[in-house]
Amino acid sequence: MLIIGCILAVVVGLTLGMIGSGGTILTVPILVYIMAVEPVLATTYSLFAIGITSMVGGIRGIIKQEADLNKVLSFGLPSLIVVFLTRSFILPLVPDVIHIAGYAIPQNTALMLLFSCVMIASSLSMIFASRQDVVIRDVNLHAPVVLVIAQGALVGLVTGLVGAGGGFLIIPALVNFYHLPMRRAVATSLIIITINSAFGLIGDTEKFVEFDWNLLLSYTASTLVGIFIGFYFAEKVTNQFLKSAFGYLILVLGIYIILKETVLSY
Numbered sequence: 001m002l003i004i005g006c007i008l009a010v011v012v013g014l015t016l017g018m019i020g021s022g023g024t025i026l027t028v029p030i031l032v033y034i035m036a037v038e039p040v041l042a043t044t045y046s047l048f049a050i051g052i053t054s055m056v057g058g059i060r061g062i063i064k065q066e067a068d069l070n071k072v073l074s075f076g077l078p079s080l081i082v083v084f085l086t087r088s089f090i091l092p093l094v095p096d097v098i099h100i101a102g103y104a105i106p107q108n109t110a111l112m113l114l115f116s117c118v119m120i121a122s123s124l125s126m127i128f129a130s131r132q133d134v135v136i137r138d139v140n141l142h143a144p145v146v147l148v149i150a151q152g153a154l155v156g157l158v159t160g161l162v163g164a165g166g167g168f169l170i171i172p173a174l175v176n177f178y179h180l181p182m183r184r185a186v187a188t189s190l191i192i193i194t195i196n197s198a199f200g201l202i203g204d205t206e207k208f209v210e211f212d213w214n215l216l217l218s219y220t221a222s223t224l225v226g227i228f229i230g231f232y233f234a235e236k237v238t239n240q241f242l243k244s245a246f247g248y249l250i251l252v253l254g255i256y257i258i259l260k261e262t263v264l265s266y
Contacts, residue, residue, distance in 0.1 A: 001034050001035055001036065002215060002218060004034055005030055005031070005034045005035040005215075005218075005219060006218050006219060006221075006222040007222070008026070008030045008034060009027075009030065009220075009222035009223045009226065010222050010223070010225055010226035010229070011026070011226060012030070012053075012222075012223050012226060013222065013223035013224060013225060013226020013227035013228075013229070013230060014226040014227070014229050014230040015226075015230065015246060016050070016053060016054065016057060016167070016190065016223070016226070016227050016230060017057060017226065017227040017228065017230020017231040017233075017234060018230040018231075018234045018237065018242055019167075019171065019182075019186065019242055019243065019246065020057075020170075020171050020185060020186030020187070020190055021167025021170065021171045021189060025115075025119055025122055025250060026250070026253070027042075027045070027046040027049060027050060027219075027223075028042045028043060028046050028112075028115055028162065029115075029253055029257060031045050031046065031219070032112065033260070035215060035219070037212075039108040039111045039112055040091075040107065040108065040111060041207060041210060043111070043161075043162060044200075044204045044207050045211075045219070047159075047197040047200040047201050047204070048197070048201060048220065049216065049220040049223055050193060050197055050223070051193070051194055051196075051197025051198055051200075051201065052220050052223075052224070053220065053223040053224055053226075053227050054190040054191070054193040054194040054197065055190075056224060056227065057186075057187070057190040057227050057231075058187065058190040058191035058193075058194050060187075061186070061187025061188070061190060061191065062187075062191070064187070066183055066184050066186075066187035067184070067187040067190075067191055068174075068178075068180060068184055068187075068188045069188075069191075071174060071178060071180070071188050072188055072191050072192055072195070074148055074152075075148060075151065075152045075155075075170070075174070075192060076152065076191070076192040076195050076196070077152065078148070078149045078152030078153045078156065079152040079153065079155045079156035079159070079192060079195075079196055080156060080195050080196055080198075080199040081153075081156065081199075082152075082153045082155075082156025082157050082160060083156040083157075083159045083160045083199045083200045083203070084160075084199040084200070084202060084203050085160070085203075086156065086157055086160025086200075086203070087160045087199075087200045087202075087203025087204055088202075088203035090161075091160065091161065091203075094107055094110075095107065098110050109261050111161075111162065112257055112261050113257070113258065113261055113262075114161065114162060115162045115257065116255075116258045117254070118158060118162055118254075119250050119251075119253060119254030120250075120251060120254040120255070122169075122247075122250055123247045123248065123249075123250035123251035123254060124247070124251070125172060125247075126243045126246060126247030126250070127243075127244055127247035127248065127251070129243055151169070151173050151177070155170055155192075155196070156196060159196045159197070159200055160200060160203075167189045167190075167193055170185075170188075170189040170192055170193070171185050171186070171189050174188055174189060183234075186234075
């Protein structure tokens with residue numbers, strides 16, 4: 001299954017390179033269902049693989065002067081603080097079995113159900129956004145500080161809990177909120193994802209001894225191949241089509257995870 005997982009990892013990198021988001025949200029399901037990684041550890045693997053891949057893409061964006069470093073600071077700082085706090089203090093407090101309304105839900109099942117909800121919300125956001133013909137202006141807008149902090153913190157919480165880089169939240173904020181062109185938003189998003197992933201890993205250092213490095217490095221190398229393929233095709237495919245197609249893919253996967261963890265598990 002390692003080969004299949006690595007092939008799918010190329011797709012993950014492809015989405016990162018083309019739209020700066022979405023790829024991270026596919027990593028945990030691939031690791032859990034294809035490569036048989038335990039869900040909580042899979043979120044740490046995701047932070048490592050996507051962090052490395054996004055870092056390469058972010059460096060490319062800086063070199064090509066496409067990244068907006070001011071937005072990285074204002075949006076990314078609150079995000080990375082919440083990521084670190086979530087991985088270090090909140091996630092360890094989650095019990096092995098969660099009791100809700102008389103039901104005993106294992107932590108792994110609860111994590112995957114939460115992840116599926118994030119996937120479905122992300123997919124609907126992409127699908128609806130792809131139907132809007134929005135003209136993006138290369139303008140730097142001064143947003144309210146409280147709103148910037150709140151958005152960054154939300155991204156950090158999602159990253160910390162489910163191991164997703166939060167690009168599906170970052171990109172809409174940068175495009176619609178700051179009016180950044182898509183290419184600048186992608187480069188900026190990759191840098192923020194890199195920082196979030198790094199701080200998430202700092203909060204998970206005790207898990208490093210559990211790493212299957214052969215699996216993790218193979219997956220990471222595959223995503224790196226994918227991101228460069230994504231950069232190549234980014235200018236050849238319309239953003240509206242890509243967002244719509246990827247949105248429907250994530251929607252199907254999110255629904256599958258819910259069924260897998262509930263109906264199909266019995």
